[in-house]
Amino acid sequence: MTRPIAARRDEFPLFMRLSTRWSDNDAYGHVNNALYHHYFDAAVNRMLIEGGALDPVNSLEIGLVVESSCTWFASLKYPEDVEIGLSLLQLGRSSVTYRLGAFAPLAPSAAAVARYTHVYVNRHSNRPVPVPDMVRSLLAPLAITHAQTLPTA
Numbered sequence: 001m002t003r004p005i006a007a008r009r010d011e012f013p014l015f016m017r018l019s020t021r022w023s024d025n026d027a028y029g030h031v032n033n034a035l036y037h038h039y040f041d042a043a044v045n046r047m048l049i050e051g052g053a054l055d056p057v058n059s060l061e062i063g064l065v066v067e068s069s070c071t072w073f074a075s076l077k078y079p080e081d082v083e084i085g086l087s088l089l090q091l092g093r094s095s096v097t098y099r100l101g102a103f104a105p106l107a108p109s110a111a112a113v114a115r116y117t118h119v120y121v122n123r124h125s126n127r128p129v130p131v132p133d134m135v136r137s138l139l140a141p142l143a144i145t146h147a148q149t150l151p152t153a
Contacts, residue, residue, distance in 0.1 A: 004071055004113070006073040006110045006111075006113065007099075007109065007110040007113045008108060009085065009101075009108060011101070012085025013142050013144075014087075015103075016086065017083050017084075018081065018083075022079075024078050029077060030077045036070055036072075037114070039082055039084055039102060040068070041065065043084035043100065044086065044100070044116060047086060047138070048063075051134075053135045059123065061122060061129050066117050067115070068114060068117070071112065072112045073111055073113070080105060082111075083103040083105060084101065084103075085101035085102075085110070086098060086142055087099045087143075087144045088140075091143070092131070094119055094120050094121075097115060097116070097117045097118075099114070099115060100115075100116060
């Protein structure tokens with residue numbers, strides 16, 4: 001099996017900058033691997049909230065993470081910020097699959113690359129619903145035009 005190559009900045013149309021926290025570092029002096037998933041989730045939801053496509057308290061349709069994977073290439077550490085690159089891999093009827101990259105500030109290559117899939121459901125019934133039009137409009141500029149995928153587990 002060939003090891004994947006770290007993604008480059010130019011593979012992501014949008015970036016969200018997040019701050020690492022003192023408690024993010026583990027005993028080895030770098031950000032614990034599990035926390036990258038927190039960063040990815042925060043970046044996607046922040047983009048949706050700031051874009052007017054999600055109100056966490058009142059939106060009737062919400063996206064739930066049903067699949068995620070991550071490949072690590074380098075370490076991040078506190079107190080440096082992390083820049084999360086966002087791109088759209090697939091937009092289905094009721095699902096969205098993102099490709100996300102975690103970058104140290106100004107680093108040309110990602111420290112980690114993830115794949116996240118949201119399935120949109122009705123908040124009350126928890127049954128799948130079509131991806132809301134506002135979400136579709138917000139995500140359109142994030143579509144990548146080249147085949148960039150992560151290996152599946």
